[in-house]
Amino acid sequence: MEARPRKLLDQVRDIIRVKHYSYRTEESYVYWIRRYILFHQKRHPREMGGAELEAFLTHLAVEEHVAASTQNQALNAIVFLYREVLKQDLGIQIESVRAKRSRYLPTVLTQEEAIAVIRQMSGVYQLVVKLLYGSGLRLTEALQLRVKDVDFAQQQLVVRDAKGGESRVTMLPASVMDALKDHLQGVKRLHQQDLDKGYGSVYLPFALERKYPNADRAWIWQFVFPSDRFSRDPRSGITRRHHLHESGLNRAIKQAVRAAGIEKRVGCHTFRHSFATHLLQNGYDIRTVQELLGHKDVKTTMIYTHVLNRGGKAVRSPLDL
Structure with a gap:
């Protein structure tokens, strides 16, 4: 009997561990990839690409008002999915959809x-x-x-x-x-x-x-x-x-x-x-x-x-x- 292929998110976890990413990064990437799939009514990421990624990032920025760092974290997770797991080209310039982080001065104590x-x-x-x-x-x-x-x-x-x-x-x-x-x-x-x-x-x-x-x-x-x-x-x-x-x-x-x-x-x-x-x-x-x-x-x-x-x-x- 032929073994069933591993689920997509399990494949993501496998590759993250092969690359020795931290457990916190693993949790974050799996979370955002799941959010991306659910946002597009559970369509398989192979059927989607740059347009769907941009739509998801726009939703995060316009509807959920997330910070630029959060938006970029989601972007990194989804790019990881396509590049490392699916080996699929998104068909867009990644830097063009990356949110520009605001420059701030950190709080410092005397x-x-x-x-x-x-x-x-x-x-x-x-x-x-x-x-x-x-x-x-x-x-x-x-x-x-x-x-x-x-x-x-x-x-x-x-x-x-x-x-x-x-x-x-x-x-x-x-x-x-x-x-x-x-x-x-x-x-x-x-x-x-x-x-x-x-x-x-x-x-x-x-x-x-x-x-x-x-x-x-x-x-x-x-x-x-x-x-x-x-x-x-x-x-x-x-x-x-x-x-x-x-x-x-x-x-x-x-x-x-x-x-x-x-x-x-x-x-x-x-x-x-x-x-x-x-x-x-x-x-x-x-x-x-x-x-x-x-x-x-x-x-x-x-x-x-x-x-x-x-x-x-x-x-x-x-x-x-």
């Missing part, structure tokens, strides 16, 4: 404000935020840190497979080292308890579980910030301890911002913005800041020079003369 927020926090969440601000990490980079990526001797963190699949080295603040060492001692005890109960495995990227069969239980591969509970891996189905979920940290930051009396819209990424801005304010070279942030293009880092110049390019108002 050094005093950043420290005030951190002081309103405690425990593991405070430690994570100290790394966001003190090392310039993205939220996912901090949560996905492994024990082997913390180098106390060199006073640095190795950020692996970050945005764009790149890795980099950034600083480990001296003021965090003692607290981080104490934290890791507790994590090691927790890991040993998990091993004693028959658990203790952790997700390994890029099929390393097959290459190194016992590495998933090794101490060096454990997450620096493990979750306080077990969960089922959505891809493998294995029950294991993953890293902290971002939702708890987001709530803790919001509470700390309110307690500190700061009237700015502050999120996890605000601390990374503040890290870059304060380094530039202290006279560090923009190329150095670029490397620490992991930006491919210095133009991305240049946004923080505009933050420094807010208020009419640093020109004094005539009212203040």
Whole structure:
């Protein structure tokens, strides 16, 4: 009996995993492809093309008023479907339908404000935020840190497979080292308890579980910030301890911002913005800041020079003369 062909969305998942895209990207792409198909009354994408894609993007912009970044996310998902899964030409210039993102200046805290927020926090969440601000990490980079990526001797963190699949080295603040060492001692005890109960495995990227069969239980591969509970891996189905979920940290930051009396819209990424801005304010070279942030293009880092110049390019108002 001939095997039935895999469903389209399962084919999408297969190729995403072959390309080692993150689980979050997988969820996003599958969501938008499903939305695209449903919008066109469940027609198969093979029967559609550029005109249907443009109609869907227009609906998102005009009827649903989505942001340009959201519209482009949908575009990327559908282009992935046609290029990588269906191997079909859409028949349009992709850049011509890509939404132009508005240029904005990120919210930045002063050094005093950043420290005030951190002081309103405690425990593991405070430690994570100290790394966001003190090392310039993205939220996912901090949560996905492994024990082997913390180098106390060199006073640095190795950020692996970050945005764009790149890795980099950034600083480990001296003021965090003692607290981080104490934290890791507790994590090691927790890991040993998990091993004693028959658990203790952790997700390994890029099929390393097959290459190194016992590495998933090794101490060096454990997450620096493990979750306080077990969960089922959505891809493998294995029950294991993953890293902290971002939702708890987001709530803790919001509470700390309110307690500190700061009237700015502050999120996890605000601390990374503040890290870059304060380094530039202290006279560090923009190329150095670029490397620490992991930006491919210095133009991305240049946004923080505009933050420094807010208020009419640093020109004094005539009212203040």
